[in-house]
Each structure stands twice: as C-alpha cells, then as structure tokens.
Amino acid sequence: MMTQQGRVLEILLSGHFICRVSDEEAFLYLQHENHLNQIEQQLNILNRTLSSAADGEVFYASYLTLHDKERTILERQFKEISSNLLPLVEWLLLIQESSAQDTPLTQGAAIRLNEIQSTIEDTPAFLEQLSKISAYPLFGSLSKTADGQLKQIFKRLTELGYLVKPNSEKQIYIATGKIEYLYEVLRFIDETEALSLTEQAAAAMQQGVLL
Amino acid sequence: MKQNITQSGQKILRALGRHSELIMQAYIEGTVDESQHSPQVLENLQQLGLLWRPDAESDLRLRRVVRAILEAGLSDERNRQVDANIASALSKLYTLVAHYKEACDKHKFIEAEAHLADLTELTYAMIDTLKQGVRGLWSRIHKEFGYVASIDAKIRENQLAQQQVTDLLTQLEMFEFDKLAQEAGSNRDLRRLLVVTLQSNFSLVAQELSLVQARLIELLGRFREFQGKTRLLKGFILHLEQKPNYQPAQYTRHRQVPNLFNLASDLLKPAAINVNQTEHEAELSEIVARIKAIQHLHKPKPIMPAQVVVVEDNETLELTDNKIKKAVEAYFCHIIDTGERISALDYHLQHNLEFDTEAWLYQVIGGFEALSASDKAYFSVEKSLRDHPLYSGNKIIEDVQLWFR
Numbered sequence: 001m002m003t004q005q006g007r008v009l010e011i012l013l014s015g016h017f018i019c020r021v022s023d024e025e026a027f028l029y030l031q032h033e034n035h036l037n038q039i040e041q042q043l044n045i046l047n048r049t050l051s052s053a054a055d056g057e058v059f060y061a062s063y064l065t066l067h068d069k070e071r072t073i074l075e076r077q078f079k080e081i082s083s084n085l086l087p088l089v090e091w092l093l094l095i096q097e098s099s100a101q102d103t104p105l106t107q108g109a110a111i112r113l114n115e116i117q118s119t120i121e122d123t124p125a126f127l128e129q130l131s132k133i134s135a136y137p138l139f140g141s142l143s144k145t146a147d148g149q150l151k152q153i154f155k156r157l158t159e160l161g162y163l164v165k166p167n168s169e170k171q172i173y174i175a176t177g178k179i180e181y182l183y184e185v186l187r188f189i190d191e192t193e194a195l196s197l198t199e200q201a202a203a204a205m206q207q208g209v210l211l
Numbered sequence: 212m213k214q215n216i217t218q219s220g221q222k223i224l225r226a227l228g229r230h231s232e233l234i235m236q237a238y239i240e241g242t243v244d245e246s247q248h249s250p251q252v253l254e255n256l257q258q259l260g261l262l263w264r265p266d267a268e269s270d271l272r273l274r275r276v277v278r279a280i281l282e283a284g285l286s287d288e289r290n291r292q293v294d295a296n297i298a299s300a301l302s303k304l305y306t307l308v309a310h311y312k313e314a315c316d317k318h319k320f321i322e323a324e325a326h327l328a329d330l331t332e333l334t335y336a337m338i339d340t341l342k343q344g345v346r347g348l349w350s351r352i353h354k355e356f357g358y359v360a361s362i363d364a365k366i367r368e369n370q371l372a373q374q375q376v377t378d379l380l381t382q383l384e385m386f387e388f389d390k391l392a393q394e395a396g397s398n399r400d401l402r403r404l405l406v407v408t409l410q411s412n413f414s415l416v417a418q419e420l421s422l423v424q425a426r427l428i429e430l431l432g433r434f435r436e437f438q439g440k441t442r443l444l445k446g447f448i449l450h451l452e453q454k455p456n457y458q459p460a461q462y463t464r465h466r467q468v469p470n471l472f473n474l475a476s477d478l479l480k481p482a483a484i485n486v487n488q489t490e491h492e493a494e495l496s497e498i499v500a501r502i503k504a505i506q507h508l509h510k511p512k513p514i515m516p517a518q519v520v521v522v523e524d525n526e527t528l529e530l531t532d533n534k535i536k537k538a539v540e541a542y543f544c545h546i547i548d549t550g551e552r553i554s555a556l557d558y559h560l561q562h563n564l565e566f567d568t569e570a571w572l573y574q575v576i577g578g579f580e581a582l583s584a585s586d587k588a589y590f591s592v593e594k595s596l597r598d599h600p601l602y603s604g605n606k607i608i609e610d611v612q613l614w615f616r
C-alpha cells in the first residue's frame with residue numbers, strides 16, 4: 001500500500017500537475033504545511049522543488065538548480081509550450097463561443113461534447129475554425145468530420161492533462177487547473193513583453209472588429 | 212357606493228378574463244394587432260384603462276399596471292425595474308397621520324377609521340414594494356444575469372443592479388424613526404403600524420440589501436475576471452494576426468528562469484517485474500493467464516477442401532411401443548383366424564407375453580377403440596369389471612373378453 005505522500009510524490013515526479021480537479025485528495029494533502037515540507041525535502045534529493053501557479057491552484061515539480069542538462073530540457077519544453085499556445089488559445093475561444101454562456105473555460109467548468117458538437121455543426125464559421133485547429137500538429141487530426149476532429153482534440157487534451165473525463169461512458173469533460181496555468185503563461189508573456197494584449201482586444205472590440 | 216365599486220371592479224376583471232388572449236398577445240409582442248380584433252372591443256378595453264395609445268400614430272399598448280400584474284405573476288425577467296419612491300410615500304404617510312390625528316381629536320371616529328385603513332394600506336404597500344425590489348434583485352443574482360448572453364452585457368446588468376441597490380439604500384435613509392415615533396405618539400394603532408411594522412421590515416430589507424450588494428460585487432469581480440481572460444485570449448490571437456512571426460522570448464535562456472517555465476521532466480518509469488518475489492506469485496500467474504495467444508504468429512492452417520455432400524435417406528423411426536402394438540394385432544388376428552372367444556389375459560398366458568398385464572389390457576382396449584367403426588362391428592367385447600373397494604362408482608377392469616361375431 002502506498003501512502004498519500006508516496007502517491008503525491010509519484011504524480012509530481014511523473015511530470016504531472018496536481019490541481020483540485022485532477023486529483024482532489026493529492027491537492028488537499030498539499031494544503032498542509034507539514035506535508036508540503038516533507039514533499040519538498042524528498043523532491044530536493046532529486047534536484048527538484050515544489051512549485052505552484054495560478055494562485056496556488058496547481059502544483060508541479062520544477063528543478064532546484066539548473067545546469068546544462070536541465071536547461072536543455074527546459075528549452076525543449078518551452079519550445080513545446082510556445083508552439084502549443086496558439087492552438088490552445090484558438091481552441092479555448094472556440095469552446096467559449098460555441099457554449100451557451102459566453103464564459104471563458106476555467107478550472108472545474110464542464111464541457112458537454114454533444115452540445116458543443118451540435119452548435120459547431122450548425123455554424124459554418126465554427127466548423128471552419130474546428131478543422132483549422134484540429135490540423136495543428138498538437139492535435140494532428142486527419143479526420144474530415146467534425147465528430148472525428150472534436151474527439152481527437154479532446155482525446156489529446158485529456159492526455160496532456162488539460163481536461164479530465166470523470167465518467168468514461170459519458171462525453172463530459174472537466175477543465176483542470178492546467179487551463180489556469182495556461183492563462184498564467186499568457187499573462188506572464190503579456191506583462192513581461194509589454195504586449196498589452198488585453199488593451200488591444202478591448203480596443204478592437206470597441207472598433208467593432210469581429211473576432 | 213360600495214356596490215358600485217364592486218360592480219365596476221368586476222367589470223374590469225371580466226374584461227381581463229374575456230380578452231385574456233388579446234392581453235397576453237399585447238404582453239408578449241408589446242403591441243396589439245388592431246386588424247385582428249373588433250374596434251368595439253379595443254375601444255372598450257381602452258375605456259376600462261387596460262390598453263392605451265401613447266400617441267395618435269402608435270399602436271395600442273398595455274397599461275403599465277396591467278403589465279406589472281403579469282410581470283409579478285410570471286416572475287418575468289424583463290421586470291428589472293426597482294420602484295421605490297419612498298420620499299413621496301413618506302410625505303403621503305405624514306399627511307395621512309395628520310388627517311387621522313385630527314379626526315381622532317374631533318372624535319370623528321368613522322372618519323379616523325377610514326384614514327387608518329388608508330394608512331395601513333400605504334404602509335404595507337411600501338413594505339411590499341421594498342421587498343419586491345429585493346426579491347427581484349436576488350432572482351437576477353441567482354440566475355447570474357443569464358438572460359443576457361455576453362459577459363459585457365452581464366457586467367452592465369450587474370452595474371444597473373448595483374445602482375438600484377444604492378438607490379434603495381438612499382431611499383431607506385429617508386426613514387427617520389424618531390420622527391415616526393414622535394408622530395405616532397402614544398396612539399397604539401399608529402405605534403404598531405409606524406414603529407413596529409415599519410421598523411422590523413426596514414431592518415430586514417436593509418440587511419438583505421447589504422447581502423445583495425456583497426453578492427453583486429463578488430459577481431462583478433468574477434465577470435471582470437472572465438472578461439479579462441477573454442480579452443487575453445482574443446488579444447493574443449489579434450497579436451499573432453498582426454505579427455505572424457511572433458515568438459515569445461526565450462525565457463529558459465535567461466539566467467533566472469521564471470518558475471512558470473521551470474517544469475521538471477518526468478522521472479519515474481514503470482517498475483519491472485521481480486519473479487523471485489513470492490508474494491506476487493498469484494498475481495503474476497494471473498497476468499500470464501490473461502495474456503492472449505497472438506493469432507497472427509501461428510502458421511495459418513491450410514484451407515480445407517470442400518467436402519462432397521452425400522444425401523442419404525432418413526432412417527425410419529422405430530417406436531418403442533411397436534412390440535406391444537404388434538402383439539395386440541397378433542391377438543386380434545388370432546381371434547379372426549380361430550374364431551374362438553378368448554380373454555386377453557388368457558392369450559397373454561398362452562403366448563407367455565413379457566408385457567405387464569395392466570399395460571397389455573390397456574393396449575388391447577386401446578387397440579379395439581382405435582379400430583374404425585366398420586372394423587369394430589366384426590368384434591364383440593366384454594370387460595369383466597369390479598367395483599373399486601374405496602371409491603364407489605369407480606370400476607376396475609380385470610380382464611377383457613374379445614370374440615369374432
């Protein structure tokens with residue numbers, strides 16, 4: 001029998017994120033300071049440290065000290081993150097626009113695939129957008145139908161840890177804390193590079209540019 | 212007088228009932244389609260004050276009061292008006308109090324009673340309006356302004372609601388309870404109405420309103436967060452549209468890598484099997500048992516040559532009771548051949564038949580009954596019967612005599 005501590009350690013060392021949605025028990029375990037310290041000590045042995053993002057909504061392991069080997073890994077990962085940004089952002093906007101309420105996807109929000117699918121299938125603009133998104137290497141769908149494209153996208157996102165599917169028989173997905181991490185990455189890039197993305201969007205919306 | 216009011220009131224209600232379809236149509240569509248209804252009916256409804264024409268060129272519309280009844284009854288979301296003109300209600304209240312006190316002083320009790328009734332009505336109406344306003348606000352909060360689609364519209368709706376709460380609170384500030392208490396003086400009825408009823412409801416409403424305000428601010432915060440996130444996403448797309456070659460800076464090459472991009476690689480790989488671990492023996496053997504034979508690794512079997520189909524006759528079925536039937540036939544033939552009268556049991560004895568005597572007798576009787584009527588006529592039959600020892604009316608067949616006529 002593995003202890004909760006061992007389980008949490010295993011998730012972190014496997015390179016996964018821990019959030020309220022993906023693993024509530026592990027998440028609650030990390031809310032105690034004692035547990036945090038224990039995990040931190042064990043991670044330190046392996047040159048890792050516990051990090052959190054999005055106001056403490058997600059935990060993950062990061063390197064304690066960076067040498068050439070770690071830097072190479074980080075650079076590779078960053079390349080992946082930055083090339084995945086556009087497909088993910090386009091997907092997020094598609095989900096937001098095709099869902100009944102115009103709210104951005106946040107941690108814990110449910111997506112009913114059937115509802116999304118019927119809205120998308122009824123709207124040519126969404127269909128076009130969907131086939132564009134599904135063709136990105138991140139999703140790599142070869143399907144010609146909206147059904148196949150959507151299934152492939154959702155399958156990949158579940159594999160990548162952005163979504164969880166609580167009931168394998170129902171087509172309902174729940175967004176995890178990794179979505180919040182994604183927003184934070186965008187916000188970070190926006191602030192550090194002074195891109196003023198929000199202001200651009202607001203100005204464009206006022207001018208009536210349809211996005 | 213009272214009779215008159217009742218009658219005209221009923222007339223209005225009857226008109227509402229009789230033309231409910233027209234009124235609901237006007238409620239839903241906003242205006243009445245005059246071509247569909249007779250001018251007489253429309254004229255009548257206008258006279259009763261249910262419909263009105265804002266100006267000569269516009270269509271007929273429902274009067275505000277009728278609309279308000281329906282909105283309240285249907286809990287319609289379109290009713291987002293918070294109506295609280297406390298100031299005018301309060302000055303009316305003071306006027307009525309003055310009327311009442313004057314009447315009391317002059318010992319005109321009937322008049323005083325009428326004033327008090329008006330006063331009661333006014334107070335309750337005031338409380339009702341306030342509560343209605345709070346209720347309306349709550350229902351909008353519970354639906355999270357779901358009746359408008361976009362986040363921006365929700366934010367505007369939220370701001371409207373907040374404005375209404377502020378208005379309600381300033382209205383509530385107009386209540387001066389010392390002044391009301393002073394006005395009421397030592398009059399029991401007035402005190403009950405102006406001090407007790409009003410004050411308890413006042414504090415209730417004020418309490419609710421502060422809760423409403425807190426919830427509204429919380430919701431606004433959430434909406435703003437949503438708005439921020441949406442703008443972030445849209446801004447990013449927009450930015451990439453303007454600068455298609457945009458690449459985020461290489462943060463990982465910085466001396467100090469931002470923690471956000473410092474993601475450790477996965478370290479753990481699945482563990483291997485240890486076959487020497489005796490505790491795992493049962494599970495391991497189960498896993499081995501579950502391993503499926505991989506079909507395509509086996510040599511494919513040669514395809515079997517087609518077989519020649521030989522059609523054979525069906526075998527004739529032999530019935531087990533054939534023997535006894537044949538014996539019965541032999542018995543009948545014996546009688547025909549010899550012409551003697553012989554009992555079935557005697558025949559059984561003579562030929563040493565192997566069947567049970569009872570079965571034999573049964574078969575003989577059955578064989579006889581099975582003969583066709585013309586064949587039956589050649590034989591005579593006689594059963595030797597005995598009464599059943601216990602059950603009267605039942606007979607036991609002991610033997611059968613058969614002879615040829």
